[in-house]
Amino acid sequence: MMLPWAAAALAVLSACPSAYAMPPLYQPGDLDNNNGTANGTADGNSTSTDPMAACKLPAHINVWLSSGFAPNFFDCVPSQGTVQGFMFFVDFPDARANTTEVSPKGIYDSIVPAANDWIKTSSYGQVSLDIAADTSKFHRMPAATSSYGWESMTSEMHAQYVQDALDAYLEDQALPKAIDVLYVMAPPSASGFPNSLTTAFNPKTRPKSAGGEVMVARRAVTMGIDVYDPSHGYRVLDHETGHTMCLADYYPTDRTNSLGYFVAGFSVMGDSTQPGPDHFAWDKWRMGWLPDMAVECVAVSDMMMTTRHILTPLEQTPESGKTQAVVIAVSDTKALVAEARTRNGVDDQFCGPGVLLYTVDTQLSSGNGPIRVLNNTPDVYTCGGYPANRAPLSFEEGRSRSLTAEEFSVTVSLTDQVGMDQFIIEVKRI
Ligand SMILES: [Zn+2]
Structure with missing residues (x-):
């Protein structure tokens, strides 16, 4: 899932989204799209000499995650090459990790290598995930799961969650520099976070944090307990990583119909439990x-x-x-x-x-x-x-x-x- 970013008013999940306007992490020159992103390489110009131009439908900047070709409107993670990620683990005062049953390393080993194999296969070897991790412990969040308001979460509330997680982590660790994706993993006991979410903004530490406000990554993914559901499993991480590359959700996010209402079981960006999940x-x-x-x-x-x-x-x-x-x-x-x-x-x-x-x-x-x-x-x-x-x-x-x-x-x-x-x-x- 991916919450739209509204530049001003609160954007709840069902609200009409508008393009977000966070500053890019990298210099504009880095965003030229020969590095390959979900928003592709076409110029959308009718005078183009590209013989494929008629079929490279241009994306629309005012359509949230428009599924066309365009410049990298949203500072997406490049969709070719190695995705540099970092993962750490959190738990909550009201949802402590049961460390006799789960460990950060055990969770990492059960999810990340399989997710990496999946995207490598789907991309014909053109994408791999290099996700470093701190598996030393679950870092305790400052607030209960219930305080984050999952049921009506906005992108601002999600940012609060990410910043709280960074605060918890930074108490005794330092962050790596210049990563593409930060993955924050909740324990299986965190029933207050049933689903995973990807930010539409560049996560930053709080200004009051040691070292001040620092850009952490192009995107943050907060993993919910859906990743522990065997029917979704590691493919949740591939779904969310798809969002970091600016792929849209293909299931109806208003949840008025089944997850497969639009695309049946044909894309990991729809219903990832299904037997035909390859990207279109x-x-x-x-x-x-x-x-x-x-x-x-x-x-x-x-x-x-x-x-x-x-x-x-x-x-x-x-x-x-x-x-x-x-x-x-x-x-x-x-x-x-x-x-x-x-x-x-x-x-x-x-x-x-x-x-x-x-x-x-x-x-x-x-x-x-x-x-x-x-x-x-x-x-x-x-x-x-x-x-x-x-x-x-x-x-x-x-x-x-x-x-x-x-x-x-x-x-x-x-x-x-x-x-x-x-x-x-x-x-x-x-
Ligand atoms: Zn999604």
Whole structure:
């Protein structure tokens, strides 16, 4: 989860967010996006000579975590290379860690290496987590869990929590310098923090702290007890790390529907308990994990006839000559994306292989469905927790081989398949 930052008024979770305006941690020159961030490299300029420009939908600065390409509006953590992190552990006067049952090192060992393996696999080896940790003890927070107001937490209240944690830690330790992400880990007994949160601001120590106000990291992640729930587990850390790279929440953050309401079980940024949690090809492209050569761009306005594409599964490492996403742009804010999902990589438990179709809308903010999986397969719960986990086009009996996206005036059909290595689709303007 990621609370939006409101520059002035309190921003509760359900409030309409506005772009935050905290100062960047690094100099502006460091933020040029050849380092690869979720906000990508496209310039969004209609005069660009980039042949992919029509499909690199620009992000919108006034849309919270807009899922497009843009300059690094929000000082995100680079999405390529090594993420430098630091983790320490806290407990509370009303939720003390039971140190006969849990230890910081035990928690670290059960979460961090697995989370690192996960993101390494999803990113084709382009991201790794280097998370140092103080595992000497649980640092006691100055206030009870109940005092932090989880139920109505705002970004300002979350900042208070982070600063309290830093105070507790700094009583007897020094912080490392220049890290990307600070991870604050609560113990399993901290039921007052059911979920994890990522800041939208650069965490700083308090002015009164020893050494004065110091920028600590680009982002802070406060881990709740969801990370101890086996159905989420270490993937919570991968979800929150996705936020540090400015990926949006793909579940409805107003919680009026299920976590899989928009994207079923198809992204770790949606419902991370599901068997197909790999990041979408759209996000892998934005983060620089999929190169342009792995993407075929179709502009609906230029379509004169049916186009044909051979999709290689998303879970395979990109190779020259292989296509892993077809992006069909209908405007400069909306696109339809096709990608093949199979039972490999971080999707190794996946049970609905085929060609997945989803829409992207860069004008929809985090938690409001910027990505939506399209599905016209009848509802049958045979794959994870959502019928739409079987949405991918497939020749399997009872599944759909073709889908019309009326809004895009396009029909996408699966016409042939070579094992689980090639999925041939046709895109037809209707
Ligand atoms: Zn989230």
